[in-house]
Amino acid sequence: MNVLLRMNVFFRWIPACLLALSLGMPAGASGQSVARVEPLHWWVGMHNPELQLLVYGENIAAYEPEIVFPGVQLTQVHRVENPNYLFLDLHIAPSTTPGNVPIVFNGSDGRTFSWEYELKAREADRTKAQGVRSDDVIYLIMPDRFANGDTSNDIVPGMRETALNRDSMYYRHGGDLQGIINKLDYLHDLGVTALWLNPVLTNDMEQASYHGYAATENYQVDPRFGDNELYRKLADELHRRGMKLIKDLVHNHVGLRHWTVLDPPAPDWLNQWPTYTNTTYKDQVIFDPYAAEADRKRMTDGWFVPTMPDMNHRNPYVRKYITQSHIWWVEYAGVDGFRLDTYPYNDLDFMADWGRLIKAEYPELTFFGETWVHGVPNQAVYTQGSTINQRFDTHMPGVTDFQTHFAIIEALNGSFGWTDGVNRLYSVLANDFVYEDAYRNVVFLDNHDKSRFFSEVGENVDKYKSGLAWLMTTRGIPQLYYGAEIAMKNFANPDGMVREDFPGGWPADTVDKFTEAGRSVLENDIFQYIRTLANYRKSNPVLQTGRMMQYVPEDAVYVYFRYNDEKTVMVVMNTGEDEAEIDVSRFEERIRSATRAKDIINGNTVNLTAPLRLNAKSTAVLELL
Structure with a gap:
């Protein structure tokens, strides 16, 4: 055994x-x-x-x-x-x-x-369940690695992991909720409107408890992050600034030391196997019309890793236990939206029921699922509306858009054939017809599982800015990963390499990159670039809900527009190795009678009656005048 x-x-x-x-x-x-x-x-x-x-x-x-x-x-x-x-x-x-x-x-x-x-009694005046939509800019934080606002809770006696070692990527570093609260003005100034924290529930595991994805409690904040009341305070402080709180949920699994795993209510509380069985990570079997049932079962019922037991979503008590805990956190703390971890590994009939129950209780609350899959149909199959004949409806508004994530990396790094490079980005977006509403998808350059985008583009500043410009102007809900604004770098090999401490978040830090004085010239340049775009986006509905029109890329140049009845924004991306000269008459359908545009980054006026010149690997964001 x-x-x-x-x-x-x-x-x-x-x-x-x-x-x-x-x-x-x-x-x-x-x-x-x-x-x-x-x-x-x-x-x-x-x-x-x-x-x-x-x-x-x-x-x-x-x-x-x-x-x-x-x-x-x-x-x-x-x-x-x-x-x-x-x-x-x-x-x-x-x-x-x-x-x-x-x-x-x-x-x-x-x-x-x-x-x-x-x-x-329900708190009638408590802000909650606002939903997170395309008018938001999400900032993702791994709480243990962002800022330590309360050193007294760094080590909590009686918990299984008490070591604190900032020199190791595997141990806890001491970041907490108070540290995040202390930096909310910084985030608000940056242009952030919604905060997504990796899970903050108690993870009383022997090792690697810092990341939060192996919960041992459903109703308690990990004491090394603070307590439930401090989580409520975080929500209140966000709402006071016009910002929102996203809670990261894990339906699929818990930690091996979860109290209901130590003493299970019934043999079928978890998905048990005669011998340890890992999931295959093969999402295709969920929708493959030719898939073997044994393959489907191993995908959804196999354990994610040995320390994370797989919950049995067919058990009615499990279903209610999970769902009620999520409703509880919305009502108690004022959560505005959910991010759903490892979505393809869940039983989809349970997730559909869960989605219906959440929407019935909180009609404005929204949620998006992690779908680390390959291919637009593979991703769209998990979104609501049964739009591609998948014969089930997940009731999930949107997903983490891995397909555009892969595509923007290739656009900036790839070759320039008809099917690769920037053409892949164009083609992925051309497939948006498979979604009920692609504007509900969360677009991103990197996250806690992916290599830092600055490293992905070879630490090329022009490429990095191009990616950021795309992130803030394309359709969907943009998500920044903490440290993007100071060009933090590293490859996710292993993933702990991209979960570094934010310099300046700890009392002992000798440099504070939360401040202009603590940042290098390059870091301040990137910070101001993101700040300018994020705040422009926050103030201009044209980049939030405006319609989109894209043109087929030519000579490694990709042009698209965001527009509504009040404004039009033109985005010109040169992914080539040389300076590009662009005849704007090709885009007359959207430029119409405009002869000038304002460069959103530097405020300069651009003449649209002459060809545009754009440096290699650079992007211009222009508001038509």
């Missing part, structure tokens, strides 16, 4: 009293206890009046729960294989008054004990 499965079997058979000690469960002499109830609390007046409570305690299934509270009805009690769990279905009438709901547990021997479950 595989070592991981042996561990799982071991944890299932730990005596209840020892398990209580290992999980911090208050165990009484008679076994009467409730260690935890999740969700931690709930609210009256939610769109969906149904709620399922997970109740965990030593031998709790031996007791009969009872609820007597006006407006709250206990409709069903579910017992599962593990006697330490009960699942309680509640109906909460719209007229229910907030308060503490007593849950009385009656034993067959006549003894009883109780737990008070809090129903709160």
